[in-house]
Amino acid sequence: MRVLVYGAGQLAQMMYLAGAPLGIEVEAVDVNTETLVHPVSKLPLEATLAQAIEAADALTVEFEHVPEHLLEQAEKSGKLMPSMEAILVGADRVREKALLDNLQVANCPHRIVTQLDELDRCLQELGDKLIIKASRDGYDGYGQWRLTEAAQLEDIKASLSGLNLQQVPLIVEQMLSFDRELSLIGVRSKSGEIKVYPLTENLHYQGQLHVSVAPAPGVTQAIWQQAQEIFTRLAQGMQYTGVLAVEMFQCGDTLLVNELAPRVHNSGHWTNSGSDTSQFENHLRAIVGLPLGDTQARTPAAMVNIIGCGAFSRDLLSIPGCHLHWYGKTVREKRKMGHINLTADNYQQLGNKMAQLAGYVPSEAFPMLPDEAEKLSKLTEKP
Incomplete structure (x- = not known):
């Protein structure tokens, strides 16, 4: 094949x-x-x-x-596979918002803006804390502007004045106060079979994903049920084939979809070490018509991105359950150079291994490690 x-x-x-x-x-x-x-x-x-x-x-x-x-x-x-229509949903936030609204999937309150003067109305309708996103070609924090008070509006308008908003509209979202960011990686076969991996908790720094932990700690049955229903509605609604990533905000007991990625996803890299069948294998199985593999987590796992950094001690591989995935790229600021997977028997052990990892890598390139290691090391719940 x-x-x-x-x-x-x-x-x-x-x-x-x-x-x-x-x-x-x-x-x-x-x-x-x-x-x-x-x-x-x-x-x-x-x-x-x-x-x-x-x-x-x-x-x-x-x-x-x-x-x-x-x-x-x-x-x-x-x-x-997936279809061109599904791929374009991931490439264009206007299409993405239309899909979410048509399928009645809860997402962030928003407006679509094609003229700068419409931003004034957005403040009136959504409040004076807004995230403004280019509808195309934005990722890892690029193509985004934050408005935290009304006095910033004129400066933001000036910075946007050179854009052709008729060709590439803006998505203006209400800036939410959320508890955490989660993602659900799932897969749908040609025949419509669906399997999902455990919810993953994602930690971002300056707009980029730095650390993922799976299964996400503290997931209630209600949240888990919501996540599965959201994925099923999206995958069936698009007649999707392959792996689909759904990024979400958890606000209390409610999940709001932030973005969709019609492909294998950075927050699913932990599946290479923490699951019986990785997201990459399951994507291939789905699109060539093979049976889907098991998506349960064998063990708590973490994925740590290596961003803009090539100098670190390979002795980190001495940590039990530590796996390095190096992409072979030329080092550049904010570029994803590779990732490190950690697995452990429980969250406490995972936190301890993350703390060990921090000793092998430069702190300025891995700013999320110490706090996340401390948080996990205090958890006593079973995954």
Whole structure:
């Protein structure tokens, strides 16, 4: 079996590594040059894109921002999973909000803005604490502006004045006071079977995910039920095939969807070590028609992103249950260079291992570790 992935970054690499034991050959498309490359070495392959599409059993993506003409070509083959429509939902927040509202999935109060003067009305209707997001091409904190008091409005308008809001509207959201950020990674097969991984708690710093912990501590049955219902409604509503990530805010006993990612997701990297079947393997199983694998957590796990940093002690591998995933990129500020997975028998032990990890890495690149390690080390609940 052969799978062609649009995008040649770390997610394509991890799909390749998950597919090899199953006998699934994974190739990648560099969407900038529209050439075929090996997902790990990045060396060019001899086949043309058209030949690769013809030879593949399934086509998929590792990120949402694939040029639309490439998605159209892939969609015409009848092999693209998830569908082009689902992928574009992840690439365009206007489409995303429309889907959530049409499926009656609770999300942040918001307005769509196509003219700067409409921001004044947003303040009246949503309050003077707002998050303003570009509807396209924003990720990891980019393409976002925060308004915390009305006096900032004119300055923000000035910074937005060069944008074509008719072409790329703004999503203006009410800034919520939430308890924590959660994500649910799930998978739907071609036949409609759905499996979900445990809820994951995510810790962000300057707009980027730094640490994920799964299963998320302190999840009530009511919250868990809500999360599963949200995922099912979305996956069935889109007739989705593959792994889908749903990012949510927990506000008391209520979950509000923040964003959707129609692909394998950073907050699901812990599944490589903490679950019987990783998100990467389950995505491949889904799109080629194999039975879905077990999604339960074998053990509490944490994923720690390595961001903008290449200098740390590889002796961190001496920590039991510690696994390093290095992406082989050139170091650049705010760039995801790799991640570290930790597994343990319980949350206390996981916190202790996280504290050990902090001793092997530079604190300025891993600012979330000490507090999260301390919090986990005090937990006595069973996952």
